[in-house]
Amino acid sequence: MLYITYIILYLIKITEMNSPFLYGTAVTGEHFTNRTEEILRLRNNFLNGRNTVIISPRRIGKTSLVKYAAELYMDNPDRDKIQFCFIDLYKARDAEDFYKIFVTSIIKSTSSKLDEWLQNVRSFLGKLVPKISLGSDPQSEFSLSFDYINSEMDFDEVFDLPEKLAEKYSLKLIICLDEFQNLEYFKESLLFQKRARAAWQHHKKTSYIIYGSKMHMMGNLFQEQSMPFYRFGDMLFLERIENKSLNNYVVNAFYRTGKNISSEITESMVNLMEAHPYYVQQMADILWNRTKTNVNEDLLNEALEIFLKQNNPFFQGIIENLTNSQLSFINALISGEKHFTSAEVLHKYKLGSSANIKRIKEALIKKNIITIAPRGIVFEEPAIRILFTRYFDNADLFKQL
Numbered sequence: 001m002l003y004i005t006y007i008i009l010y011l012i013k014i015t016e017m018n019s020p021f022l023y024g025t026a027v028t029g030e031h032f033t034n035r036t037e038e039i040l041r042l043r044n045n046f047l048n049g050r051n052t053v054i055i056s057p058r059r060i061g062k063t064s065l066v067k068y069a070a071e072l073y074m075d076n077p078d079r080d081k082i083q084f085c086f087i088d089l090y091k092a093r094d095a096e097d098f099y100k101i102f103v104t105s106i107i108k109s110t111s112s113k114l115d116e117w118l119q120n121v122r123s124f125l126g127k128l129v130p131k132i133s134l135g136s137d138p139q140s141e142f143s144l145s146f147d148y149i150n151s152e153m154d155f156d157e158v159f160d161l162p163e164k165l166a167e168k169y170s171l172k173l174i175i176c177l178d179e180f181q182n183l184e185y186f187k188e189s190l191l192f193q194k195r196a197r198a199a200w201q202h203h204k205k206t207s208y209i210i211y212g213s214k215m216h217m218m219g220n221l222f223q224e225q226s227m228p229f230y231r232f233g234d235m236l237f238l239e240r241i242e243n244k245s246l247n248n249y250v251v252n253a254f255y256r257t258g259k260n261i262s263s264e265i266t267e268s269m270v271n272l273m274e275a276h277p278y279y280v281q282q283m284a285d286i287l288w289n290r291t292k293t294n295v296n297e298d299l300l301n302e303a304l305e306i307f308l309k310q311n312n313p314f315f316q317g318i319i320e321n322l323t324n325s326q327l328s329f330i331n332a333l334i335s336g337e338k339h340f341t342s343a344e345v346l347h348k349y350k351l352g353s354s355a356n357i358k359r360i361k362e363a364l365i366k367k368n369i370i371t372i373a374p375r376g377i378v379f380e381e382p383a384i385r386i387l388f389t390r391y392f393d394n395a396d397l398f399k400q401l
């Protein structure tokens with residue numbers, strides 16, 4: 001009798017289980033796989049106070065990597081007195097937005113006491129008159145807006161704030177600046193960069209991790225000799241995760257939740273998703289939700305159709321914003337062409353002159369559709385590649401999707 005009860009409890013437990021796959025938010029712990037070398041590299045940089053710059057297309061795992069590396073580091077009982085400060089520049093559209101987010105995050109991360117926040121603003125940001133609004137829970141809600149005593153703002157005060165606080169609290173501070181590519185929108189971006197770099201390069205107790213997508217823009221910021229952030233830190237180009245780790249991750253996650261997937265099916269799924277971490281997790285999630293106990297080929301095919309349906313609205317938005325020659329270029333890419341500037345390809349796909357190709361490529365890179373990888377031009381995301389392939393195979397059928 002007891003035995004049967006156990007079985008029933010086990011079955012209930014399994015049926016109530018949530019999907020072990022997670023996407024669209026930063027992942028750590030059991031949702032995180034591989035990146036051992038990168039974690040080690042970050043750890044060394046934390047220890048040595050070295051700055052790091054991480055670049056990859058979006059959804060490859062930058063935010064997750066930094067978050068998890070920091071968590072693991074903080075778990076280490078021998079660590080120095082270190083404090084991470086996570087700053088998301090997603091909403092920063094100009095320098096003023098940046099200053100607000102930067103100051104608020106740093107003040108909050110170095111102390112949890114309201115009176116200390118106020119004191120720190122007063123002693124280290126003398127030229128700013130912050131308007132502090134407190135929310136219903138003043139200990140956690142706190143927003144700053146600035147009025148300037150003089151119309152001139154003292155930029156150094158803001159950029160040097162982390163170092164001042166690190167000294168005051170005898171801390172090593174690590175400032176993590178996510179979505180840094182948004183500097184692209186700042187009106188006087190170059191001037192802003194010069195000021196930031198001039199201040200940050202003198203910091204001894206503070207180090208910086210700067211990360212962002214838009215490869216062309218981030219590459220330009222950190223690799224061009226003429227740019228202020230040239231050689232700012234250890235450059236890490238984050239790649240997709242190797243197939244083997246993703247395969248193991250998927251098989252284990254199914255197993256842990258009482259379901260089975262063969263290594264063959266896992267491999268074909270991970271291949272189809274081109275080992276892209278976000279899309280492997282999304283596709284695996286759909287597959288997991290459709291599976292009672294065992295995955296088979298039919299379920300994989302069904303899951304792929306659902307996957308494409310979910311990605312289709314996003315794809316339609318992309319297609320609407322493409323010019324005819326950009327579409328033709330994509331058609332040539334899908335058809336396996338390599339020499340886009342050859343007379344034959346230009347003629348076959350009506351691509352105009354070879355000078356046109358450069359413009360088309362730049363536009364498609366800017367739109368996050370293609371990216372230049374060591375193996376050549378590739379689609380930034382597998383969903384987009386599959387949907388384009390179908391589109392060019394049969395545009396009419398495609399509309400029914």
Ligand SMILES: Nc1ncnc2c1ncn2[C@@H]1O[C@H](COP(=O)(O)OP(=O)(O)O)[C@@H](O)[C@H]1O
Binds near residue numbers: 026032
């Ligand atoms: N190391 C990893 N292991 C497993 N999945 C990952 C890993 N890194 C990223 N992912 C998947 O990719 C998604 C996007 O990751 P994220 O860190 O937000 O990327 P980015 O910051 O580069 O845009 C996550 O929600 C998760 O599904």
Ligand SMILES: [Mg+2]
Binds near residue numbers: 062063064178179
């Ligand atoms: Mg991110």
